[in-house]
Structures are given as C-alpha cells and as structure tokens.
Amino acid sequence: MTLHIATLARTVEPSRPDSGLGALRTEQGNLPLRGLDVNTHVTGLVARTVVTQRFHNPHSDPLEATYVFPLPERAAVTRMTMTVAGREVTAELQERGQARARYDKAIERGNRAAIAEADRADVFTMRVGNILPDENASVRLEIVGPLAWEDGQATLRIPLVVAPRYIPGRPLDRIDAGDGRAPDTDEVPDASRITPPVLLPGFPNPVELDVSVTIDPGGLELSGVESSLHTTEAETDGERTTIRIHPGERVDRDFILRFAYGHGTVDDSLITAPDADGETGTYQVTVLPPRQQAGGRPRHVVILLDRSGSMKGWKMVAARRAAARIVDTLSDDDTFAVRCFDHEIVAPPGEDTDGLTTGTDRHRYRAVEFISRIEARGGTEMSRPLIAATDLLAGTEGERTIVLVTDGQVGNEDMILAELDGRLAGIRIHVVGIDRAVNAGFLHRLCLAGRGRLELVESEDRLDVATAHIHRRIVEPVLSDVSIEVVSGELVPDSMAPARVTDVFSGVPFVAYGRYRGASPRLRLSGTDAAGRPWSTELSPQDTVDPTALGASWARTRLRDLEDTYASTSDNGQLSTLESEIVRLSLSQHVLSRFTAFVAVDSEVVNENGTMRRITQPVEYPQGWEVPQLLSGGPIQVAATSAPPMAPMGFAPSAPSGPPPAPGGPPPAFGAPPPVAGGVRSGAPTAPGAPRGAVGPRMLGRPAVQRPVRSAGIPPRDVGQALRQELQAIRATSDGSTGSEQQHRMELSDLGTRLDLIASRIAAAQFGDADAVRDRLRRLATALAECESPRPPTGSALTDLRRHAEAELTALVEILDRVIGSEGTTTSGGGDTVPPAGMGGDGTGKPQGPRHRGASSGADSFWRRPGGRGRAT
Known part of the structure; x- marks a missing residue:
C-alpha cells in the first residue's frame, strides 16, 4: 500500500x-489552526464535552480555513458558536444543502461564516471563512454522550486525529467533493473529504493542545484513574477531580481515560425524561447481565488478521499476539480457521481452505506458528475476507463467531456493511481494534451488525485485558433473544435505539433508548440465559438528573440506525423517506447528522471584494504508525x-x-x-467568479459542470x-x-x-x-x-x-x-x-475571488449512489 x-x-x-x-x-x-481545547465534564456515566478550535490568519489576504477532525462516534453534537473580533454568533442547524448555500452566499457577500458537517459518525469537516489578516477566530462545539462501561470500569475516549484510510475503487469522472489526498471513487464517493493532507513527523508542533477532564463522582468513590497514551496531572477540589495533559503534546493520538467508581455505579434501571410539553418523553433501559457461566457448546471460530500496510510496527506485533492468544483459548471440541488478509487472503499451509480445522494441539500450534511469521503489507480489502469467513461458517451448528483483528482504517465502510447484509444470521462478530487513532465509528457499526463486542487496544499494555474480554465473549452470551415488553404505559412505535437488540455478555450492561407517550412507563426485559432458561426483570421509572443529555443520546443512537439503514438500502422510494426522516429527527432534536449541518453567519461585512485565500489544515501522522x-x-x-x-x-x-x-x-x-x-x-487567493471545487453533483457518477481551481x-x-x-x-x-x-x-x-x-x-x-x-x-x-x-x-x-x-x-x-x-x-x-x-504557482499571490462549492438543493449531495441513487459512505 x-x-x-x-x-x-x-x-x-x-x-x-x-x-x-x-x-x-x-x-x-x-x-491556520493554532489551538485545540477539549474540556470534558463527567457526571456519572455521561460526558459533556466542549471542543474549541482556534484559528489565526497570518496572511495578507482574508482566509478560509478547512479542518477535518474526529469526535467520539457515540456523542451527539448539539450546539456550535463562532467567536471572532469580539463577536459571538450562535450557529443554526439546517438541512445540509441549505446550510452550504447559506455559507457560500455569506462568503460571497464578505461576511465571516463557519460551517460544520459530519462525513462519518466520527469524522467532521469545519470551514471558517473570511478571517481577516492577523485576525483570530474560534469555533466551539458542544457534544454529549455516554461513557463506555465494562467490568466495573468507565472509559472516556476522545479521538484527536483522523488517520489515513485505505481508499479502494475507481476514481469518479467528476470534480472531487473535497480537497483531501485521495480522489473520490465508486466505492468511496467522498474519499476526498475524509483524507486530509498529512504532516510528516519531525516538524515543530503546529497546534497547541489542551485537554482537561473533570470527574464528578456524585458521592461515589473514584479510583483507578489512568491515561494510557498521555502524561497527565490531577487536581482534587472536594469530590471533583480534574485531569489535564501536560503542555506540548501533539494532536497525533486519541486521548483515553479510564477510571472506576465505587459499588453501585451501574444497576438495573429505567431512567425517564419527559419533554417540555409533558405529552412525550425519552427513556433509557440499563440492565446488568446475570452472574453465571455461559454454556459449553462447541465453538466454530474464524480469526481474521489484518496484515495491511497501516498495521506495520507495534500494531502488527500486537495483532499477532492477539490472534495467537485467541487460538490458544480453543479446545479439541472446537473448530476454527485463521485467515490473514491485505489485498489477498492467505491461509496457514496445509489448512483446509474450504472448511474449518479441529482445535487440536497440533492444529493450534501450526496456526500460531503461521501467525508469528505474518508481516504487514498491501491494502486493506476487508469485505472479501469477511464474506469468506461467513462462507466458512455456513452449515455449522453451535456458536459461530468471527474475530476480526484490525485498525479499521478503510474508507468504504458502508459498502462493507452492505455486502455483509443478510450473511450474518446466526453469526457473531467480535473486533479487536488496534491503533492509537482507531476507526472506532466503523468498527462499532460492524460489531452492532454482528451482535458482538469491540475491544480497543491503544498499546501493547492494553492487549492482555482486551484478549481476556474477547476470550469470554467467544463463548455463548449470558443473555440472548432479549426483548422489551410494556407493563404499563405506551411506547412510541419504532423508536427504540439501537433498533437491533444485541445479546448480553458478561461484564457489559445492556443499554437501550426509546420514546414514550403520556406517563412514564414500566417495562419488562426478557431473554434466555446461557443454560437455556427463561430470564426476566421488571423495571420501574426514575427521573433523570440530566434530561437534555438523555434526549440527545437517544437522538444520536436513532440517527445512527437510520443512517445505517440508508447505507444498505437500494430502493429509491425508501431512500427518500429515510432522508426526510433523518433530517426531521436531526432538526427536531437539534443533533447534527450526516444530512444536516451547523452554520454560523456574522452580520458584519468585512471583505467586500471577495478576495480570500483557502488553506486546508494538514493533520498529524498518527503516533505509533511507521x-x-x-x-x-x-x-x-x-x-x-x-x-x-x-x-x-x-x-x-x-x-x-x-x-x-x-x-x-x-x-x-x-x-x-x-x-x-x-x-x-x-496556490493563491481565488479569482472573482472562479468556480470552486464542487462538492459533486446531486447524483454521484454524473460529471460535474464546474472545474476545480488548480495551481x-x-x-x-x-x-x-x-x-x-x-x-x-x-x-x-x-x-x-x-x-x-x-x-x-x-x-x-x-x-x-x-x-x-x-x-x-x-x-x-x-x-x-x-x-x-x-x-x-x-x-x-x-x-x-x-x-x-x-x-x-x-x-x-x-x-x-x-x-x-x-x-x-x-x-x-x-x-x-x-x-x-x-x-x-x-x-x-x-x-x-x-x-x-x-x-x-507564479509566486505572486495575486488576490482572486471566491470559488463556489455549488451547494446542492437537497441533502448531502456527495453521498448519492452511482447511477442516480444515493449512497451513504
């Protein structure tokens, strides 16, 4: 690669x-990007975060700065404000095409403006335009979301850099949607928007990074606070503890903080939050699984090891160790297969390439020996090995599991999930995500589709814990066939999120959101335990202390379900219905989606002649990558x-x-x-009336009329x-x-x-x-x-x-x-x-006027499917 x-x-x-x-x-x-401030306040298992991006224009012409950045994939972006020249402007959430049109018109008029768009669940693009020479501008994003909770430990993960991703497919015959390194392709129609330019290591730190996390345990004992990738210092003020990273850190890896509370942090609960009108409300169900061992049926396991070029270095070492340890957990009663993949799929010598191998000591030893010799190379063609794994498991009985070890750095996420659609019946997918800037958004979606769990490994020190978790989950879940029934009250149909109810594994609570009408409901959660016996628990409602966070968390989870459905749908009528529902839900709940955008426009005209230089902020090369x-x-x-x-x-x-x-x-x-x-x-400020690199036509695959401004x-x-x-x-x-x-x-x-x-x-x-x-x-x-x-x-x-x-x-x-x-x-x-x-290119820097992105009249034009149908990517 x-x-x-x-x-x-x-x-x-x-x-x-x-x-x-x-x-x-x-x-x-x-x-243009001078500073990045991330301030998080944790209350219980809810994190509220404010991300402030600080821009500066060092040039002699007005500037538009573009920055491609990540956010936590389960968090909801609920508010945006722009501050420049002492003026604060609150952004409006609008349908994406309308927001772009408003932004472009503001830039033409000479107004300062900013727009934030979601390109993936965890990848966003910020544009801030008409920043005057030597002027500072800042954009503040407010997000809220739940913390991950597993085996008594909470995890806060804040991604800081968008890592390079493998982009397959043929380049499209149209102007690219963005300004990234990769051209848009038939498999990743917005590749140019998710592949920002990359700085090589060794240059002075271009961005001042400040990260602080304040934890309010709410009367519980706080313990085991650790940051796995950053050096931090802690301050205590009463019950609250504030953790800060040391100055001078680079924006080249995720910030990961783990900590534990005292007993009673997570209990079976039904939390409700009525809306302002009192007619409807939001609920959250949380249930801890029963403490019992899973059954002992034979297991059929396919281990997929990503050996692509992005895995080189410590990631390949960790991936080999993880795959080998999973092989070692198997027994003579189990069957398994190991496949390593890049742009090719390779099996151990002598292994049946069309079936599974018994888990004898001899076969396991050969598999581990094969894994130990694997080195990184090539490109990440992920759909073929996943499909091959489902074929290997076809016809087997018992617990059928795929364990994928990867960094997930691909751009065609939706295509992979669409190709797996219909193949995962009775098959579970667990993923070990290895990276310091992992593609968690895609890997979470893959695990949700496969009713499995994602374990993130940011260092070799974390590997032992992660493989122990996966080992426990290769066995049967402690609860399956889970359903929610109404004891009293009324639920809003088709409002539960996630829509696909997952099985429940040891140490991980079951969490689901939904909507209700009238009075707060009573609910019953039912299922089958590992021994095949019926299991149920009844829950009474309790009021939440943070109703806005609960509503935003439901909306974000529901939007993710709808966006995933959109990505796997080919019916044009259903696509239109889904698009309308995504926009309606996003606007009504004021939560950003891939069909909407936040746009802020200052009323003051500061750049009447339209001259503007445009720069895309290069991102850091992820730490740990070779x-x-x-x-x-x-x-x-x-x-x-x-x-x-x-x-x-x-x-x-x-x-x-x-x-x-x-x-x-x-x-x-x-x-x-x-x-x-x-x-x-x-290379220079653009000429008045010159076409700006278009975001692409409304329907993908149709040639664009505009031409990009080149050097x-x-x-x-x-x-x-x-x-x-x-x-x-x-x-x-x-x-x-x-x-x-x-x-x-x-x-x-x-x-x-x-x-x-x-x-x-x-x-x-x-x-x-x-x-x-x-x-x-x-x-x-x-x-x-x-x-x-x-x-x-x-x-x-x-x-x-x-x-x-x-x-x-x-x-x-x-x-x-x-x-x-x-x-x-x-x-x-x-x-x-x-x-x-x-x-x-002539070195003159001659002032030129604005280019236009050509905002479409409908939602997100560059998602559209080739041949006149949309495709979410």
Whole structure:
C-alpha cells in the first residue's frame, strides 16, 4: 500500500531533513489552526464535552480555513458558536444543502461564516471563512454522550486525529467533493473529504493542545484513574477531580481515560425524561447481565488478521499476539480457521481452505506458528475476507463467531456493511481494534451488525485485558433473544435505539433508548440465559438528573440506525423517506447528522471584494504508525537526491506495496497525491467568479459542470530536474545485478507513484508540450503500477519494464531541456524551492475571488449512489 504524504517544511528545519511528496517550504506559522481545547465534564456515566478550535490568519489576504477532525462516534453534537473580533454568533442547524448555500452566499457577500458537517459518525469537516489578516477566530462545539462501561470500569475516549484510510475503487469522472489526498471513487464517493493532507513527523508542533477532564463522582468513590497514551496531572477540589495533559503534546493520538467508581455505579434501571410539553418523553433501559457461566457448546471460530500496510510496527506485533492468544483459548471440541488478509487472503499451509480445522494441539500450534511469521503489507480489502469467513461458517451448528483483528482504517465502510447484509444470521462478530487513532465509528457499526463486542487496544499494555474480554465473549452470551415488553404505559412505535437488540455478555450492561407517550412507563426485559432458561426483570421509572443529555443520546443512537439503514438500502422510494426522516429527527432534536449541518453567519461585512485565500489544515501522522522511508527531495521534493537505491515508499519491505490496479487505471492508493502545498487548496487567493471545487453533483457518477481551481503548476525546470534525478537513480541500478526481483518491483512501483505525482503537478498548457509530458508520465506510471498486480512482471519482462522506464525518462528529460532552452524559464526561489504555501504557482499571490462549492438543493449531495441513487459512505 503506497501512502502519499504532504509535508510542509518550515523555516525552522528539523534536525534530520525530511521530505514528502509535493512538499513545499513555507514560512513559519502559516497554518491556520493554532489551538485545540477539549474540556470534558463527567457526571456519572455521561460526558459533556466542549471542543474549541482556534484559528489565526497570518496572511495578507482574508482566509478560509478547512479542518477535518474526529469526535467520539457515540456523542451527539448539539450546539456550535463562532467567536471572532469580539463577536459571538450562535450557529443554526439546517438541512445540509441549505446550510452550504447559506455559507457560500455569506462568503460571497464578505461576511465571516463557519460551517460544520459530519462525513462519518466520527469524522467532521469545519470551514471558517473570511478571517481577516492577523485576525483570530474560534469555533466551539458542544457534544454529549455516554461513557463506555465494562467490568466495573468507565472509559472516556476522545479521538484527536483522523488517520489515513485505505481508499479502494475507481476514481469518479467528476470534480472531487473535497480537497483531501485521495480522489473520490465508486466505492468511496467522498474519499476526498475524509483524507486530509498529512504532516510528516519531525516538524515543530503546529497546534497547541489542551485537554482537561473533570470527574464528578456524585458521592461515589473514584479510583483507578489512568491515561494510557498521555502524561497527565490531577487536581482534587472536594469530590471533583480534574485531569489535564501536560503542555506540548501533539494532536497525533486519541486521548483515553479510564477510571472506576465505587459499588453501585451501574444497576438495573429505567431512567425517564419527559419533554417540555409533558405529552412525550425519552427513556433509557440499563440492565446488568446475570452472574453465571455461559454454556459449553462447541465453538466454530474464524480469526481474521489484518496484515495491511497501516498495521506495520507495534500494531502488527500486537495483532499477532492477539490472534495467537485467541487460538490458544480453543479446545479439541472446537473448530476454527485463521485467515490473514491485505489485498489477498492467505491461509496457514496445509489448512483446509474450504472448511474449518479441529482445535487440536497440533492444529493450534501450526496456526500460531503461521501467525508469528505474518508481516504487514498491501491494502486493506476487508469485505472479501469477511464474506469468506461467513462462507466458512455456513452449515455449522453451535456458536459461530468471527474475530476480526484490525485498525479499521478503510474508507468504504458502508459498502462493507452492505455486502455483509443478510450473511450474518446466526453469526457473531467480535473486533479487536488496534491503533492509537482507531476507526472506532466503523468498527462499532460492524460489531452492532454482528451482535458482538469491540475491544480497543491503544498499546501493547492494553492487549492482555482486551484478549481476556474477547476470550469470554467467544463463548455463548449470558443473555440472548432479549426483548422489551410494556407493563404499563405506551411506547412510541419504532423508536427504540439501537433498533437491533444485541445479546448480553458478561461484564457489559445492556443499554437501550426509546420514546414514550403520556406517563412514564414500566417495562419488562426478557431473554434466555446461557443454560437455556427463561430470564426476566421488571423495571420501574426514575427521573433523570440530566434530561437534555438523555434526549440527545437517544437522538444520536436513532440517527445512527437510520443512517445505517440508508447505507444498505437500494430502493429509491425508501431512500427518500429515510432522508426526510433523518433530517426531521436531526432538526427536531437539534443533533447534527450526516444530512444536516451547523452554520454560523456574522452580520458584519468585512471583505467586500471577495478576495480570500483557502488553506486546508494538514493533520498529524498518527503516533505509533511507521512512516514510509522518504529521502531528501529535489526542488519539488518528489525524487531522491542520490542515485541507488531508490527508496521504497510503501509500507511493505518484502511484499507488493499496494493492491492490484483496477483494469485500465492506476492502482487503488492508500491516498491520492496531496493537495498543492500540503493542504493549500489553491496556490493563491481565488479569482472573482472562479468556480470552486464542487462538492459533486446531486447524483454521484454524473460529471460535474464546474472545474476545480488548480495551481498554476510547477516550473518546467523543476520538472526536468526531478525527472533527471529519477533517471540517474534508475540508470545506477539498470543492470538489475543487485537485489531481488521483489525489491526491483518495489523500486519501480514507487517510481511510478512519484511520476504520477509529478504529472499531477503539471498544469494544462502550462508550457510547450506540457500536455504530452503529463500524459506520457501517467502512461509510464500506469505501466509501473503492474509491479503491484497479482501477476507482476518477472524475469525478462521485469528487465524490459525497467529499460522502458529508462528510455521514457530519457526522452522526457530531452523534451524538457528543449522547453527550458526555448522559453528561458527560470525556477522560482532560485531553483531550490517553490512558492510558499498559500502562494500561486507564479509566486505572486495575486488576490482572486471566491470559488463556489455549488451547494446542492437537497441533502448531502456527495453521498448519492452511482447511477442516480444515493449512497451513504
């Protein structure tokens, strides 16, 4: 899997020279996001959090800042305010298309404005526009949600960075919906909105991070407070305890806090909160499972181990340990299979590839030995192994379980869930999510669909606890066939959330929300215990101390159910009904959804001529991820400065670095080439009336009318110098006398990645023969991508491919030499840099006017399904 990384080099250079694809040298402090403040107040098992994003405009033109960021996936975003120049504006929640139209019109008029949109359950986009030069602006988001509770311990997890995700599929023939590294594809139609540019490690900390958590135990004893990934300090004021991270931490990993209360924290309960009119209300059912051992029926288990490139490093070590320990828990009465996957599925040697193997000592030993040799490589094609696992379990009787060990870093979440729809009857899915910036939103949805549990592992220290939990849950649940019955009162039909009632496992309370009419109801929870006996408990209502939190938690859970249904539905009539219901519920409960958006518009006009620079904030590379080796670059920082060997830029040192290419196109990349300047959407402020990168047509797959505003392109001298360096490198190893064929294929594949990036930086008609040079580079990059295909070139074919690359580079260098000689072109910045971030390709930074995203008239235009049907992603 090849990862494209945007690097913004600054005047304060790191001790070691780092470079990235398309890196630009910029002035210190040119990034818009200056600070991120996260303040959480925990009462019982409810967390209220205020997230404040602080922006600054260091440029001479008004600025629009874009920031792609995560939030807890189960939390409800209930309020947003924008503060700038001493003026505070409260945002309104509107249907997404209307909110975008209002934002764009405000920007055109010259008003300050901000808009927040949800792209996933836990990935959001903030845009703040018309920030004046040297002006500060802040946006405050208020969220509320429940804490996870398991085995007597509460967990608060606050995600801080959106990790790179694998993006499969063919690029769509339209303008991308966003400004990220990856193009929109038929499998991930909004990939460009969830793949922000990435900063390489080693640069000065660009964002001041402040995280504080105040815990109010409400008279209970607080104990065991621990932060697994950050150094913290604690202060006590009476019963309250406040935990803060130390200054200087980077925004490169989740903040995770675990703690325990005294006895009686979680009991069987029915909490109710009447609405203001008294006619309806919200309830929450919480039931602790009975304390008994599960049954001993034979188990049928398929263990899926993600070995994709993003798992490299400590994650692969932890994943191997987790998978091996799960194998060790099996007995002779059980059957199992182990499958490792990236863009291929691999089984242990000698194992029945079409069935399950008995859990004898011999078979378990072979499986563990196989797991111990697995290394990370390739792309995360997750749906195929999950479908293969359901096929392996078909026809078996007893407890059928899939255990998936992964970081979940994929972009086609909805497609995976849709392809599993109908295959999970009688099959349970448990997931071990390993990462410090895990894709928890998707993994929770997968576990919900499979009636299983998610265990998050952010470090190897957490692995023992997580595998112990999974071991207990591979056995039968302590309660199954759970249902809720009304003893007295009236429930609102189809209001229970989650709609899919899960089984209950040891140590984990059953929690469900719903709506009622009239007086508070009495409810009975019934089910079957592990011994097959009927079980029930009756609950009387109690008033909640936080009715707004209860209502928001129900609304968020219900919205997630509706959005998941939307993602798996193909009927156009039902899609329209679901869309309307999502918008209605979101607006009535004032909780953000993927079909609505918060928009704030200041009444003061501050930018009458419409001039505005646009910058997308690059995000940190997640801590614990192994960064691909990148050597110092040339003028545009895409080529190695020395000759042999060419540096492999994928994750895998001994395997193809990506999935096989799509027929007729380039290979699906972990991310597409980054935007210009590693996050600057256009190299200069945009011209009045110029089309802004559209969010995509209302129906996906339909070509967009608008064209994105591109950089003026890199100078031909810089292109020639970069290609000359690549030519020198390939000539130094042209005889193929050193290294294995696999290494040579990796070198050629990585060369193709760099050439494709150079091609993307050449603007149409930028110089004589520009189009021809760009097209030849892309054809060569496509040919080199065959080195990552399932049947890569070998022997003489590989030698011929290397010679072809050398000949093409030689011809292209000669063409560029002629262009430079005839046009007398000079490089900007003396030939060793390109214009600073935020400047145009000509370095002038000439003021230009606003681009328009072309907001659609309906809800969320870039979710739509190919062929005229919507698709949530």
